[in-house]
Amino acid sequence: MIPEFGQFALIVALISAVIQAVLPLIGTIINQPNLIMVARPAAQAQFIALSISFACLTYAFVTHDFSVKYVTNNSNIDLPLLYRVSAVWGAHEGSLLLWALVLSIWSFAVTIFSRQVPPLMLARVVSIMGWISIGFLLFMIMTSNPFERLFPIPSHGRDLNPLLQDFGLAIHPPMLYMGYVGLSVAFSFSIAAMWANRLDSAWARWSRPWTNVAWIFLTLGIALGSWWAYYELGWGGWWFWDPVENASFMPWLVATALIHSLAVTDKRSSFKAWTALLAIFAFSLSLLGTFLVRSGVLTSVHAFASDPERGVFILLFLVIVVGASLTLYAVRAPLIKSHSQFSMLSRETALLLNNVFLVVLTLGILGGTLFPIFTVALDLGKYSVGFPFFNFIFVLLGTPLALLLGFGQLLRWKKDNAQQQLTKLIPFSISFILALGSVLMMSYFSFYALLGMTLAWWVLIMALTSFMLRFKNQSLSFASLKKTPPSYFGTHIAHLGVVIFAVGITLTSNYSSKKDVLLKPGESYLMDDYTYQFNGARQIIGPNYRGHEGDIIITKNGIVIAEMKPQKRIYYSQQSPMTEAAIDAGLSRDLFVALGDQRGQDGAWTLRLYYKPFIRWIWLGAIIMSLGGLVASFDKRYRQKNRRMQTSREKDHLTGKLT
């Protein structure tokens, strides 16, 4: 009964979405305020219906309702409660339901937190989000119904993929989806502004906090995924340039560009057409990401049994969204006039270049990711693009980006003094010397480490300088700090996150050690001053698995650093073993031990040993970046009403008819 109710709620959600999409649209065309007013309650109704539907599916999982096919395929009587809940989005149907729910959460949030946006504009935004909802709900109801029943009813399920039985992965998809789908708000604002022919700084101001918040979720979601891959996939990597990872990284890059471009549009009323295009691009990449993950066209560590039919639907949806928005853009963009001018040497130019580098990097990754699909589709042979390519373009374009970031922080808007720029050679030399010092402290010299550390010091020093210059003439009192807008602090915190992130990748990539060894009980192996002593492995039994647990003592100069207990598990419902690595985490280094397989008769095991310096800084950097985004989102400017920006026609709506 409950599953049918869930499905009914799904259909109610679709009807609400249709109302949400169509009525406000008609209302804005025929100038009918009653229809415009429908947008808000319709979006809220859709949110409630989807929450109910989602709750029903969760209920089916929690109560082991194996009459639901999706539950049978992804749960098991022995599965702990936490993973029964996270199993809801553990596979295709449920993750689509989560996608739709998240979209309705964002729509709901827009109706609540956009009081400063004129009702007409808001109606347009909500209507566009409604159209996106229709697409996804239709997709789900037509091809991927999560509530489908199974007969005869099995007594127990097939179990959730053990890889997903992990806290990190339980929260990774919701975070990532909040980010992906959150970009639909910036997209909808951009389309609504073009539709109304009102691409102006007010539109940018409304979009900024939404873009920030979506970007925060995306940042955290990607970082969580990376962290999960590191400890759960068991092989110590934190980024594989896997197509599915790229699919989440590309919207992130474009969203980052969008945040910077929105700042220019908001403050200088420039880059309007470009900003609108970026918003379209960012959300299209989110949809592309969904398509790549859900259709299985790519060979990837994340891609599982593929289903071409579903792929075709998302591809069609993607084509419609991209096609329609670009057509609208082509019609509207030529009408946009930019009034502000800026010289070659200005913050605008720096931010423009920032955007160019980010977008070119995105295109490079896009090319590398899609190339294998095209060669297969065009029958040109089967290729794969190796990860050194992605590393190369990341360094190639990341370097000028970081240089620019240090340089741009002290640039003035509109026009800066050319001679003054030469003085920046001093901080640059200082950062080079500091970097040289840092690299010489490491075990050996590496050019890439020097490059990365120079950039990190450079950005840090320039950020500190900018900070000092701002507060040069005032005492650093609470009052003066309070006068400074949160967006100022947010920017600098986020850039500090970039510094920490850069240090993390630079040192991890250049100074990690890895060794696969075969050790008998009692034997030990020395790697980078650390001695790994293997004391054998014993059998263990868990709630839904059995396996082995190794015991490894790590010592450095005779002092015990850590006792590691990596596991190899075999879940009863699956045939393949699972590696549970043991990690001794630290701010300056991680020690990582994973069990391989048993060899011979005398209890010898293969072990994978890793020494990973500064790897935590990668995720720490991402957390600080998102913290910066959060602080910036609290800027009061985003919530102020700006009546001046309203056209007379909208004013008529507001004063004459709506009130």
Place this chain on the structure above:
Amino acid sequence: MHPARARRLKLVVIMLLGVFIAGGFAFMAFKENLMLYFTPSEVAAGKAPTGQRFNIGGMVVDGSVIKSDQSVEVAFDVTDYEKTITIKFGEILPDLFREGQAIIAKGKLNSEGVFIADEVLAKHDETYMPQEVADSLKHKKKPGYGKEGYDKKRDGKEKETP
């Protein structure tokens, strides 16, 4: 020309130049890292390059896995049901590696015709078969295997994750 327009033109030219240079570098790196996929039959027929990295894919032959007692090294055979190639791998195999499963290995062919892998990929799902392997097995006539057998297997046991 209007000075503002001239400035803008200069900016655009500089940017395009930068993009082209970056694009050129990226393209070179791209060409270097492009790896072709070969089946065991193609490798046996000498179509695969020696001394250059490429991908090979196939099913791991039952009973062919030999694990050394002295080092981490493993050797196993992959087949497309016509020809069989021996692969040697000096690292720990992924969890999903099993006899009778499809895998993809990356590495080089040595002078004795043994494939020295530096990476072995087995997929998360036990019913999953890499598309390349599925395609290349499609035409081979081995009852119960190949694309059809694979499809049948999948219908009974369908499973995905994000």
